[in-house]
Amino acid sequence: MRYILHIDMDAFYASVEELHNPLYRNKPIAVSGHTKRSVIASANYIARSCGVKAAMPVFMAKNICRNLIIAYPHFHLYEELSERFTKLICEKFTNNIEIASIDECYVDITNLVNKKHSAIDVAKAIQNTIKSKIGLTCSIGIANNKFLAKMGSKYKKPLGITTMWQDELPTKLWLQPIERMHWIGKASARLLREHVINTIGDIANKNNNYILEKLLDKNWLILYQYANGNANDELDYSQNMPKSIGSSETFLNDTADFIEIKDKIVELAEGITHRLKYYQQKARTISIVIKTFDFKQHTKALTLGDYTDDKEKIILTALGLFQQHFIQTTIRLVGVTVSNLIENNSLQINSELFDDYQESKDYPSQNTENEIMISINKKFSKNIISLANQKFK
DNA sequence: TCTGGGGTCCTAGGACCC
DNA sequence: TCTGGGGTCCTAGGACCC
Numbered sequence: 001m002r003y004i005l006h007i008d009m010d011a012f013y014a015s016v017e018e019l020h021n022p023l024y025r026n027k028p029i030a031v032s033g034h035t036k037r038s039v040i041a042s043a044n045y046i047a048r049s050c051g052v053k054a055a056m057p058v059f060m061a062k063n064i065c066r067n068l069i070i071a072y073p074h075f076h077l078y079e080e081l082s083e084r085f086t087k088l089i090c091e092k093f094t095n096n097i098e099i100a101s102i103d104e105c106y107v108d109i110t111n112l113v114n115k116k117h118s119a120i121d122v123a124k125a126i127q128n129t130i131k132s133k134i135g136l137t138c139s140i141g142i143a144n145n146k147f148l149a150k151m152g153s154k155y156k157k158p159l160g161i162t163t164m165w166q167d168e169l170p171t172k173l174w175l176q177p178i179e180r181m182h183w184i185g186k187a188s189a190r191l192l193r194e195h196v197i198n199t200i201g202d203i204a205n206k207n208n209n210y211i212l213e214k215l216l217d218k219n220w221l222i223l224y225q226y227a228n229g230n231a232n233d234e235l236d237y238s239q240n241m242p243k244s245i246g247s248s249e250t251f252l253n254d255t256a257d258f259i260e261i262k263d264k265i266v267e268l269a270e271g272i273t274h275r276l277k278y279y280q281q282k283a284r285t286i287s288i289v290i291k292t293f294d295f296k297q298h299t300k301a302l303t304l305g306d307y308t309d310d311k312e313k314i315i316l317t318a319l320g321l322f323q324q325h326f327i328q329t330t331i332r333l334v335g336v337t338v339s340n341l342i343e344n345n346s347l348q349i350n351s352e353l354f355d356d357y358q359e360s361k362d363y364p365s366q367n368t369e370n371e372i373m374i375s376i377n378k379k380f381s382k383n384i385i386s387l388a389n390q391k392f393k
Numbered sequence: 394t395c396t397g398g399g400g401t402c403c404t405a406g407g408a409c410c411c
Numbered sequence: 412t413c414t415g416g417g418g419t420c421c422t423a424g425g426a427c428c429c
């Protein structure tokens with residue numbers, strides 16, 4: 001029998017801002033950017049009681065909560081405190097921790113539960129330690145698997161501790177609307193509700209198997225099992241490297257101005273290259289994303305012959321993709337993402353092996369692909385320069 | 394005043410190879 | 412005459428999460 005906790009920091013960004021600015025305390029605050037197109041990243045519980053929610057446009061939030069204070073985000077602080085709270089758990093309790101995101105983690109406390117200390121005791125101890133050492137509150141779900149633990153931490157917030165044992169499912173889980181279930185988003189919820197599947201209990205009900213399978217394709221069985229509290233979801237203790245690194249930005253006003261867009265792509269690509277180097281990784285696929293006035297997103301990607309962390313190459317590829325597909329399109333957002341990543345050291349090992357192979361077999365030079373890339377790049381940059389020049393004529 | 398930004402995973406279709 | 416089947420890789424889009 002496993003004992004799994006899901007620890008979820010309460011209103012994380014907003015709480016960190018309150019912690020660092022006493023003037024914010026006991027007032028409705030929300031963390032967001034400061035442009036007319038910004039949305040709420042996190043709101044404290046006072047603001048939430050007026051109806052302010054994450055992802056809500058700021059102007060709307062201010063409309064429903066007149067005295068709402070907007071705090072500008074300090075991401076480095078969030079990362080620092082995130083690291084501190086997970087480290088604290090490792091030092092004081094256990095290393096069996098999976099970091100799920102900046103403000104939540106799963107902890108396997110099976111080894112800490114015994115005749116003297118119940119799972120609830122352990123959860124309380126962790127909650128108190130985080131509160132006293134860091135000054136932030138969290139909510140904790142306790143169960144025998146990750147899914148139920150996650151549903152537990154959501155059940156009562158802030159400062160909640162909720163068990164989700166098998167015999168509690170009919171009252172604590174099944175009465176909840178489907179939207180509350182992890183992995184049921186807007187699209188699935190709409191589909192399910194159209195077919196009178198309204199609660200998590202409806203998903204757990206065997207009689208609905210047929211309709212669930214019809215609506216959700218292959219995923220239905222997992223959801224059915226989860227809703228019944230059956231899951232063998234293992235914790236992932238590896239500190240995973242990112243699988244993609246991206247950056248995007250919404251313009252203050254929609255634009256088709258190539259110079260403005262080009263400058264933004266260069267800026268985003270520079271930031272990405274920086275992060276790529278920080279993680280000591282190289283990328284092989286570069287993609288560009290745009291969002292048009294009607295919120296439709298389009299992506300274009302190119303996979304290179306070689307892995308790269310070269311700034312120029314990433315910039316030119318991104319610009320080239322934009323120029324090829326979206327030139328003269330009026331857009332509200334542009335983004336650049338690199339994926340197909342590999343760690344530098346594993347690349348080194350591969351190239352050493354490859355060098356040996358070359359020597360022993362007298363293998364012909366593999367430059368063709370590089371040369372093609374370089375010539376493509378030259379073409380792109382020429383076009384970009386000529387376009388840029390046109391603007392100034 | 395009108396809707397962010399960072400990710401992960403999955404799927405379907407097409408190209409290509411054997 | 413007329414066209415298999417398995418596998419991999421790439422791309423684009425979409426759902427979902429925080």
